[in-house]
Amino acid sequence: MVLIDCFLMLLLAYGFGFLYYGLYRNLSARVHGRFGPSLAQSFFDSVKLFVKEQSTTFGWMFYAGPIIMATGAVLNVLFIPFINHGDSLQGLSSSANLIVVLYLMVLGPLGNALGVGSNGNPFGVMGITRGLTRLIALELPFYLAVIGVMIDAGSADFSAIFEAQSQEMNLLKHPLLFMAAFISFLGFMGKSPFDVVGAPQEVYSGPATEFSGKFFALLLSQSAMFSFAKLLLMVNLFLGGADDLGDLVLKTFVLFVAATFIGSVYARFSTIQSVEFLMRIPTLLGIVGLALL
Amino acid sequence: MQNLMQHFEIIQKTPTLYALHVSIETLFNTLHHLRYQSDFITLSQLTCTDWIEEERFELGYMLTNLERNCNLMVKCFIGRDDVTVASVVTLFPQAEVMERELHEMFGVGFEGNDTLYDFALEDWQDLPPMRREFDTLAYVQSHYDFRDGRDDNLDVKEQIKIRKAAAKSAKEAQGGA
Amino acid sequence: MEEGFNAYRQSLESEEQSIKSTQSVVEQAIAWFRAHSMFVLAYGTGCGAIEMPPTFTSRYDIERLGVVGVATPRQADILIVSGYCSPKTLKRVIRSYEQMSDPKYIIGLGSCTINGGMYWDSYNTIKKLDDFLPVDMYVNGCMPRPEALIEGFVKLQEKIRLNSSEAGYIKYRDNYAHYRANQERLFGAQVAPSYEENFAGMN
Amino acid sequence: MERKTITIFHGPQHPGITGNMSVELELTGETITKARTHVGYLHRGFEKLIERRTVIQAFTIVCRICVPEPDPNEANFALAVEQLAGIEVSEKATYIRVMVLEMARLAAQLLWMAGQSGSVGLGTVGQWSIYDRDLILDLFEALTGGRVYHMYIYPGGVRRELPEGFLERLGALLDYLQKRLVEYDRLFFDNASFQKRAIGVGVVKSEEALHLGYVGQVLRGCGLKRDVRRDNPYFNYAALEFDIPTQSGGDVFARALVRRAEMRESIKILRQVIAQMPTEGAIMQKLPKHRKFTLPKEDTYVAVESARGEFGYYMAGDGSEMIRRMQVKGPSLIHGFTLLESLLVGEELSNVALIMNSLGICPPEIER
Amino acid sequence: MLHFEATLLGHLFFGLSLLVIVALLRKNDGLWHLLLLGSLGIIFYASSLVTLFIGWEMMGWSGYFILSKTARVSTLQRYILFNLGGAFALLGAIALLFSFMGSMMLCDIDLTLLPVWALHSVSALVLIAVFVKSGIIGAHDWVVDSYQEASPLFSAVLSAILSKAGIYLFIVLLLKQPHDERVLFELMAWLGAITSVVATFKAISQDEIKRLLAYSSIAQLGYIITALSLMQAYALEAALYHTVIHTLVKLLLFVNVAAIMAITGKERFSELGGLLYRVPLLFVLLVIGIIALAGMPLLGGFNGKFLLYTALLEEKRALLLATVMFSSASAFLYCYKLVYGIYLGQRPHDESPLHVSPKSYYIPQLLSAALLILLGFLPALPTPLFSAIGVEAGFSALEFTKPSILNSPFGSFNGAVLMSAFGVVFVLILGLLQRVHSKAKAAQNAQDISYCGEVPKAGVNLHFGYGMGHELGRIGFIAFILRRQSRRFWDYLNLIVGDLSILLRSLYALGTQHILLLSLLGFTLLLLGGL
Structure with missing residues (x-):
């Protein structure tokens, strides 16, 4: 039963991931004052890249890099329950808890960092270093918020967190914690003030510089699924988890639209500015939120 | 501007443009004097005109004053073949790039400016291209080949001749009838 | 036999019918995906690059056709040579083209790529882009308008859907020696590392 | 061997470069220790081609020198030929020329805004400003027949009469742009994250700015009120009344505010031109012996204020109908080499595109 | 009267040190490594405080001899000075414990009997020894230099085992603290966390590999000390x-x-x-x-x-x-x-x-x-x-x-x-990636990277x-x-000690009668104090 559950979750994550990616391009197109591509355009892009005739590789480590990253994304999807109280769509979340998921989110990018490092392109490793430097301050407000949620729920298991939010979701109980987490959530999703990792004008498309053909396709697919997993995590932690599929779509969509619109009106901080910013206001929000727990 | 007039024989070309001819020996001292004593403190352009029939280049230092409302052209004639002029990088740092361009385009040497590597052309073996004896059309014929005309269309001039003849004969036929 | 544009259009349609019947459904699907998602390399080589911002932004918005600008040649499918090409630029253009992964296409903008255009007598521009790189689609005009550029992309999409064997990258791969000879004749020996072995294992 | 600094190219094929040039950067980490500009990718040997062309032939090629703003080239060429040959230009033609130049400046500033916001990742502003620039190009198309290359200001006047209803359309467009500028203020100039990125970056010291020959917004950005339209007026700018905005910061944000104020000034000038445009008068003074028009054995230097600074032409005639020598001096020659290379040392890699856009470097006018 | 007693904790720590030292045995200085192993054995199986102290001392100087083969004199001096400092602090703690416990045996140490001031001073002294051994910030000066200059294999031993002796000491002596007297360990928990933050950022900025690993082991020990102090x-x-x-x-x-x-x-x-x-x-x-x-x-x-x-x-x-x-x-x-x-x-x-x-x-x-x-x-x-x-x-x-x-x-x-x-x-x-339509093509050579259209020249780094x-x-x-730089603090300390000794020496230069007078004065004070 668990296998069917996992397969269904992966299918949902893949579908919703590309749907939201297409929606992102459409919504930001409307902000720009144009129509934008069809909703499935990102899916077409990834299939086209999969069926290209050539993809350059730089040895077996470069080949393994994106695979580890995709594995990290898939594991994230599997270890976060989609539905809060039901028994379907739980995946493997019973045998793991929130702290494991937090650190799984970093496993994929570190695996990819090995792959990108092995191709010898300076732009790739500069993108990775920017990601890791930004990670130092990006995790701080998110951890503060997550610690608050765990202490409030009394355990790190998702079921306990859903229990704690059964009457009132964390967004209302701990608004400050939600704000701190949302700011660093913008960074995880690579939205504008913090999208410093692959900035094309600065680092020549960062880590994805040497990815061609099927490797770039794998990168796109895993980033679609990974962003859906992050949306899911935010819903489970702060919006009381999803009662059923419809509720899931609604809540992730609301979070997603907020992130998109915020992202399209901000200029990009430099790496050091984003670290300094994240260490000031969001961390303060988190600490005050914890104090008021 | 007036005290400069007596000091040098300056011709006024337009209300805001003056010209001054100096010999190559006094060039650097004049520029030095203008740079520090007068208010012509900026070198905004370094021009070179090739008078091939008179066998000489004409170097022009375009100086602009502090208020940027008046330009003074300091010009001097130099020989055409492997001539070197004292570089003015010490007076005007921005001259470094201008001299590099003239060195590559005209072959004029500037001793004192050590960055005279290539400015716009890469691996250029031929004559400096802006000299008048360099014929660009001949270079194009020898290095590049053009797209040969479309085989389905005849030469345009012939077509025009045929049409004219047809029109004339048609008019005569119409006149005759 | 009639010549001119209509003839070319009929021959295109008839070829399309003949090819459609021979190709399997999978190949047609692959060609459909390749046509509906084109990544253009962000490289403004000549003065035509000034008409690319209006085409890629909100007024003419080519993203509706699935065309997106990408930063590196590895991710790109289409290289736009926008206007005249000096040997120094041509060296970089060839380098970028050879780093793109198959199937890749070239769009030549403006008359300068067709016959040297306004700089026919300039010592530093190439007169015929076709000698050095296989051009799939020419868009004429001394800087073609955004509408002409979009028309060029639509025509290219039709050509990609045909999945025809005489596409640019196949031509480049098959007679690579011819193109290489032209390049070396123009640049002398300092050409970017040759990709001879690159194609050895392919066909 | 020591591998402490890496060398990368902010190269010709790079989304963060303005045009087709490259900057070779030597980095320790992401801090730049040495920068060297490479140009020549767009060299077409303009001045060589012009030596083989008569005035009427050279006229069509001159406007192709610099792509974002071709009209100062045409104006310079016309001014130089008129000065050498001593041709008078009618009142109406001068007003139309001022109108064309100011419309070109507005279009170039909007293009700059797209580049500047793109370099800090604010894509929305780029989409809007390119759309607004396109509306100006529509008017150019109605007036001159060409969107970007207009070939309109000919020595002796302008080549085509204003289409009827053109001034009303221009007035309507100016009202629309006035409203849009307020939107750009909210999204771009007052955007906290852009200010955080732009303030204190690429600071030009005002003491050496004049002496080193910087022009345009770089001067006005560090408090020096210099503008060719005011200092060395051409056409009838002396009669028009407008002021020269300056800022004292000298950094990227100061130059952005200067450009923002210059857009307002251009709109003010255009409104005056619409009001004072004479209705009758010849717009084109026929050149004597059109094809065999000869220039006297004289040389001259003319300058026009383009959107990025003083754009100068040196032209020398030699009595034949071919032009003996024409040398173009764009603002980007000094900004691209002496200024850019000194500003980048010690700067972060993420500010390279920011500084290049703010200096308005356009490579085709460096090496022509 | 060396008393030994096998405890589970001892077995664990000795097992680890056995694994490390045997795995790294080399012909040239194998003898000293065995001596080091012996001293560790004495510490981990000691059942009396004296045995513990003897093992601690042996570990100190056997490490010194191995280090002396490769390290500079200044590093050696700092190594032995810090370790002796730690050892004397431990000796002071043992003396205090003995004065209250009456017996040297580890099994009958009961910290609850101690008065508050004694409890704090014992804990402080033992903590000094633990800090010195594990290189908490401030005392990390010798750690980084000795790891850097030790022979590569010995720095592995240093980092893997010797730093754990401090942890063992902490567990054996201090773990059974009375609940209400925990303010010292609250401070200690924060010190461990701050050490790991500071050491992590110092590690990031290092160019030598072994210094980076040294700082990283200081950071990891910071975590362990934070965990213990809970x-x-x-x-x-x-x-x-x-x-x-x-x-x-x-x-x-x-x-x-x-x-x-x-x-x-x-x-x-x-x-x-x-x-x-x-x-x-x-x-x-x-x-x-x-x-x-x-x-x-x-x-x-x-x-x-x-x-x-x-x-x-x-x-x-x-x-x-x-x-x-x-x-x-x-x-x-x-x-x-x-x-x-x-x-x-x-x-x-x-x-x-x-x-x-x-x-x-x-x-x-x-x-x-x-x-x-x-x-x-x-x-x-x-x-x-x-x-x-x-x-x-x-x-x-x-x-x-x-x-x-x-x-x-x-x-x-x-x-x-x-x-x-x-x-x-x-x-x-x-599997999916292998069977997908597009074939993987290996890149030509080190120059075949996308480098903004340029070709990286051979000598470019x-x-x-x-x-x-x-x-x-x-x-x-x-x-x-x-x-x-914590070194500036120790050098400053060095200066102060230097001045003090000069002052003291001037005291001896006085005439003999002055010395007699002073000693008499001192003696009377002691008498008064004694009553």
Whole structure:
């Protein structure tokens, strides 16, 4: 039963991931004052890249890099329950808890960092270093918020967190914690003030510089699924988890639209500015939120 | 501007443009004097005109004053073949790039400016291209080949001749009838 | 036999019918995906690059056709040579083209790529882009308008859907020696590392 | 061997470069220790081609020198030929020329805004400003027949009469742009994250700015009120009344505010031109012996204020109908080499595109 | 009267030191290593305070002799000075304990009997010894230099085992603190967390490989000391688990770096790079090492951290937990710098010939890598041993269901499911990628990278190893950390002691009668004091 559950979750994550990616391009197109591509355009892009005739590789480590990253994304999807109280769509979340998921989110990018490092392109490793430097301050407000949620729920298991939010979701109980987490959530999703990792004008498309053909396709697919997993995590932690599929779509969509619109009106901080910013206001929000727990 | 007039024989070309001819020996001292004593403190352009029939280049230092409302052209004639002029990088740092361009385009040497590597052309073996004896059309014929005309269309001039003849004969036929 | 544009259009349609019947459904699907998602390399080589911002932004918005600008040649499918090409630029253009992964296409903008255009007598521009790189689609005009550029992309999409064997990258791969000879004749020996072995294992 | 600094190219094929040039950067980490500009990718040997062309032939090629703003080239060429040959230009033609130049400046500033916001990742502003620039190009198309290359200001006047209803359309467009500028203020100039990125970056010291020959917004950005339209007026700018905005910061944000104020000034000038445009008068003074028009054995230097600074032409005639020598001096020659290379040392890699856009470097006018 | 008594804790620590020293035995200074092993044995099996102190001293100077083969004089001096300082602090603590306990035996030490001031002074003195040994910030000066200048294999021993002696001392002497007198250990918990943050940022900015590893082991010990000072069952398990992991990881990393130094003769990031495809096995082993060092969920490294986080959560120490998580998040940067600086990056042009590395470098690495992977699959394997030690130390037993499920007060996770899920998904995606339409084509050579349209010339350096983390110096508080040199503090102390001794010497220069007068005065004071 668990296998069917996992397969269904992966299918949902893949579908919703590309749907939201297409929606992102459409919504930001409307902000720009144009129509934008069809909703499935990102899916077409990834299939086209999969069926290209050539993809350059730089040895077996470069080949393994994106695979580890995709594995990290898939594991994230599997270890976060989609539905809060039901028994379907739980995946493997019973045998793991929130702290494991937090650190799984970093496993994929570190695996990819090995792959990108092995191709010898300076732009790739500069993108990775920017990601890791930004990670130092990006995790701080998110951890503060997550610690608050765990202490409030009394355990790190998702079921306990859903229990704690059964009457009132964390967004209302701990608004400050939600704000701190949302700011660093913008960074995880690579939205504008913090999208410093692959900035094309600065680092020549960062880590994805040497990815061609099927490797770039794998990168796109895993980033679609990974962003859906992050949306899911935010819903489970702060919006009381999803009662059923419809509720899931609604809540992730609301979070997603907020992130998109915020992202399209901000200029990009430099790496050091984003670290300094994240260490000031969001961390303060988190600490005050914890104090008021 | 007036005290400069007596000091040098300056011709006024337009209300805001003056010209001054100096010999190559006094060039650097004049520029030095203008740079520090007068208010012509900026070198905004370094021009070179090739008078091939008179066998000489004409170097022009375009100086602009502090208020940027008046330009003074300091010009001097130099020989055409492997001539070197004292570089003015010490007076005007921005001259470094201008001299590099003239060195590559005209072959004029500037001793004192050590960055005279290539400015716009890469691996250029031929004559400096802006000299008048360099014929660009001949270079194009020898290095590049053009797209040969479309085989389905005849030469345009012939077509025009045929049409004219047809029109004339048609008019005569119409006149005759 | 009639010549001119209509003839070319009929021959295109008839070829399309003949090819459609021979190709399997999978190949047609692959060609459909390749046509509906084109990544253009962000490289403004000549003065035509000034008409690319209006085409890629909100007024003419080519993203509706699935065309997106990408930063590196590895991710790109289409290289736009926008206007005249000096040997120094041509060296970089060839380098970028050879780093793109198959199937890749070239769009030549403006008359300068067709016959040297306004700089026919300039010592530093190439007169015929076709000698050095296989051009799939020419868009004429001394800087073609955004509408002409979009028309060029639509025509290219039709050509990609045909999945025809005489596409640019196949031509480049098959007679690579011819193109290489032209390049070396123009640049002398300092050409970017040759990709001879690159194609050895392919066909 | 020591591998402490890496060398990368902010190269010709790079989304963060303005045009087709490259900057070779030597980095320790992401801090730049040495920068060297490479140009020549767009060299077409303009001045060589012009030596083989008569005035009427050279006229069509001159406007192709610099792509974002071709009209100062045409104006310079016309001014130089008129000065050498001593041709008078009618009142109406001068007003139309001022109108064309100011419309070109507005279009170039909007293009700059797209580049500047793109370099800090604010894509929305780029989409809007390119759309607004396109509306100006529509008017150019109605007036001159060409969107970007207009070939309109000919020595002796302008080549085509204003289409009827053109001034009303221009007035309507100016009202629309006035409203849009307020939107750009909210999204771009007052955007906290852009200010955080732009303030204190690429600071030009005002003491050496004049002496080193910087022009345009770089001067006005560090408090020096210099503008060719005011200092060395051409056409009838002396009669028009407008002021020269300056800022004292000298950094990227100061130059952005200067450009923002210059857009307002251009709109003010255009409104005056619409009001004072004479209705009758010849717009084109026929050149004597059109094809065999000869220039006297004289040389001259003319300058026009383009959107990025003083754009100068040196032209020398030699009595034949071919032009003996024409040398173009764009603002980007000094900004691209002496200024850019000194500003980048010690700067972060993420500010390279920011500084290049703010200096308005356009490579085709460096090496022509 | 050397008394020995085998305790479970002793067995654990001695087992670890046995594993490390035997794995690193070399012909040339094997004798001293055995002596060192002996002294460790005395410490871990000592049942009386005197035996403990003797073992501590032996460990001190046997380490000194091994270090003296390679290190500079100033490093040696600092090594022996700091260790003696620690030893004398321990001696003071033992004297105080004896004066109250009346007996030297470890088993009948009961801290609750001590008056408050004695309790604090004993704890402070023992903590000084622990700090010196594990190199907490301030006392880390000798650690970094001696790790850097020791022979590569001995720095592995130094980092893997000698730093653990302090931990053992802490557990044996201080663990059974009375509950209400915990203010000293609250301060200690914060000191451990701050040490790990400071050491992490110092590690990121290093260019020599061994200095980076030295700072990283200081940071890891900071975690262990924070865990110990919580005085709670799961925190003890976290500390013990982390000790085991740290020993294995540091053994693996230092021996790997030693192999690289043997092969290339270089030890700086700015001189190395691009060895991936020339020594692939060393690369894979180092990757396993840094995954465990960074605390990634797959290998054993995560279990120690997971237990520490849940213990801190249970104690509701939110800010302390946030600091620890912050320092472990910033540890990813120096882990990546370690693997990128040596193996990844641009393939070196001067393909200097590599000397073949002796097989003996591989055995310890393979051993510890295998153990780490085993702990990844069965995270709760050592839990029975740790809970027995906890019971012995007076804590409640730990909850244990299956070796593959590690449980903690705040939730549990199944290591086997995690690892097998990773393996299955990895193989599935690999299969998908193999059969997809597009064929993989190898890149031509080191120059065939997309480099903005240009061709990287032969002599151009594209290796980012030295510059990684260079930007952090621009951030305010990190720049403060990097600038703060603790050496200036010790040199300043040095000066003060110098002036004092000069003053004292002038005292002796007085005439004999003055000395008589002074001694008389001193004697009377003592008499009065004595009444």
